Amino acid sequence: MDHSGAHNRPHVALLPSAGMGHLTPTLRLAASLANHGLQVTLIVGHPIVSAAESKLISRFLSAFPADQVREKQFDIVSVDPATVNSKDPFFIQREATRRSLQILPSLVSSLSPPISALVSDVFLMSPVLEATAHLKDLPQYILFTSSARMFSLFASYHTFFSETSPDFSKVGDFIETPFPGVVPIPISSLPPPLRDPKTWFASTFMEDSKKLSSFDGVLINTFGKLESDSLKGGKLLDGLPPLFTVGLVPCDFEKGSEEGGSAIIKWLDDKEPGSVVYVSFGSRTTMAKEQIREMGEGLVRSGCPFLWVVKDKIVDKEDNDSLEDVIGDAELVEKMKEKGLVVKEWVDQGEVLGHKSVGGFVSHCGWNSVVEAAWYGVRLLGWPQGGDQRINAEVVERSGLGVWAKDWGWMGERVIKGEDIGGKIGEIMRNDLLKFQAEQIGEEARKAVGDGGSCENAMKELIGKWKNE
Numbered sequence: 001m002d003h004s005g006a007h008n009r010p011h012v013a014l015l016p017s018a019g020m021g022h023l024t025p026t027l028r029l030a031a032s033l034a035n036h037g038l039q040v041t042l043i044v045g046h047p048i049v050s051a052a053e054s055k056l057i058s059r060f061l062s063a064f065p066a067d068q069v070r071e072k073q074f075d076i077v078s079v080d081p082a083t084v085n086s087k088d089p090f091f092i093q094r095e096a097t098r099r100s101l102q103i104l105p106s107l108v109s110s111l112s113p114p115i116s117a118l119v120s121d122v123f124l125m126s127p128v129l130e131a132t133a134h135l136k137d138l139p140q141y142i143l144f145t146s147s148a149r150m151f152s153l154f155a156s157y158h159t160f161f162s163e164t165s166p167d168f169s170k171v172g173d174f175i176e177t178p179f180p181g182v183v184p185i186p187i188s189s190l191p192p193p194l195r196d197p198k199t200w201f202a203s204t205f206m207e208d209s210k211k212l213s214s215f216d217g218v219l220i221n222t223f224g225k226l227e228s229d230s231l232k233g234g235k236l237l238d239g240l241p242p243l244f245t246v247g248l249v250p251c252d253f254e255k256g257s258e259e260g261g262s263a264i265i266k267w268l269d270d271k272e273p274g275s276v277v278y279v280s281f282g283s284r285t286t287m288a289k290e291q292i293r294e295m296g297e298g299l300v301r302s303g304c305p306f307l308w309v310v311k312d313k314i315v316d317k318e319d320n321d322s323l324e325d326v327i328g329d330a331e332l333v334e335k336m337k338e339k340g341l342v343v344k345e346w347v348d349q350g351e352v353l354g355h356k357s358v359g360g361f362v363s364h365c366g367w368n369s370v371v372e373a374a375w376y377g378v379r380l381l382g383w384p385q386g387g388d389q390r391i392n393a394e395v396v397e398r399s400g401l402g403v404w405a406k407d408w409g410w411m412g413e414r415v416i417k418g419e420d421i422g423g424k425i426g427e428i429m430r431n432d433l434l435k436f437q438a439e440q441i442g443e444e445a446r447k448a449v450g451d452g453g454s455c456e457n458a459m460k461e462l463i464g465k466w467k468n469e
Ligand SMILES: O=c1ccn([C@@H]2O[C@H](COP(=O)(O)OP(=O)(O)O[C@H]3O[C@H](CO)[C@@H](O)[C@H](O)[C@H]3O)[C@@H](O)[C@H]2O)c(=O)[nH]1
Pocket: 019, 020, 021, 022, 024, 145, 146, 280, 281, 282, 283, 284, 285, 309, 345, 346, 347, 348, 349, 350, 365, 366, 367, 368, 369, 370, 372, 386, 387, 388, 389
């Protein structure tokens, strides 16, 4: 296939994986490329799992002219969940997407003008490579949606563990990755499924980790003071492709008409600057009812005004219970009304974190939430629940953006009492040093993404490559 046509206005195709944690950075990248004058095609598998994803895609597409940004759809085959070894709809969708990618060569070949590069989500690596193996001159990139610290684990995972046995005796209590700025990763911070090579997550992680060298580059969503220095210099892994640390931050197309959005902003408008603690665990993390009640108690005890996004179903379309039913304690609901606003709906997190009244964020440390807190200079109390989140929480603490609760366990391991939660929230909200550090990180983030900053330079370098290829 001839890809030589797209010289001055490169055309790039992006292939996201399932879930807002993956779609959001892909669309932020797509918007940034479009704002740099590139033509973008978003390759989207249908049906889409959540309403939040469908809405964000529509907003993105309608924010740009059709001759600059387009969607190309493909059908996702249905899979037997038993073969995925997971009940999580987003994991099932991810595997179903992996199994549907044979369509990719014909889909890519049909794009006009021919594309200068394909950027795929890290979760889709191996099947993308397999399907496009014969498209030798197609530059292939990966978007890594988590921290650089997590990337260091991903890139070196196959050098520590084999397919059949996670031999922890080889690594001791810490994994020392070959990335010079990355402090050793405690084994206790490994995403729980990676401890068992038989899990689907561990086997795809292993398979994909070995294939990094087949790509032309990896884009990592991180910046400046937060951690991008951790990937520079020193002896990285042999054959590792170039790394581009692009900072992917909230964009205009995301702002919009969330149903209760204006009521939330009005509520925030009435609060003292920096006084509100915002609580959200991302797009797909649910809490058990008992823990939800303790969280409510904790927020009341903290004495701070709070905005809390409650979630008790993984997929938003199935989330039909009332707030009162989910909290299940009418007295607590009444108590919370005095100080807080509790919602059970999608909120515009960028708008909330950017509001002057918000001074703290209780987060599971999903990487997008961490980057957004850094971008808006909001200090963070991390309560990692699963996956990469402890590794990300370690970045939060090391950078000075916040602290994390190290003895609260992984999701559902045990119920954390309201007294402890309230105490920790009070601590971070009274901590002026943390407030100062977080604000500094926000300033550094703006420099990195602004003209002449490290992220903007990385983006320009990448676009320059695509123009010349
Ligand atoms: O009411 C809400 C809830 C979420 N968000 C946004 O949704 C995204 C959520 O992403 P993230 O904070 O990364 O959390 P998850 O949705 O849990 O993301 C998954 O994907 C991330 C990136 O790979 C991983 O770091 C996480 O561990 C994994 O759970 C963020 O941009 C939030 O701003 C909203 O705007 N409104």
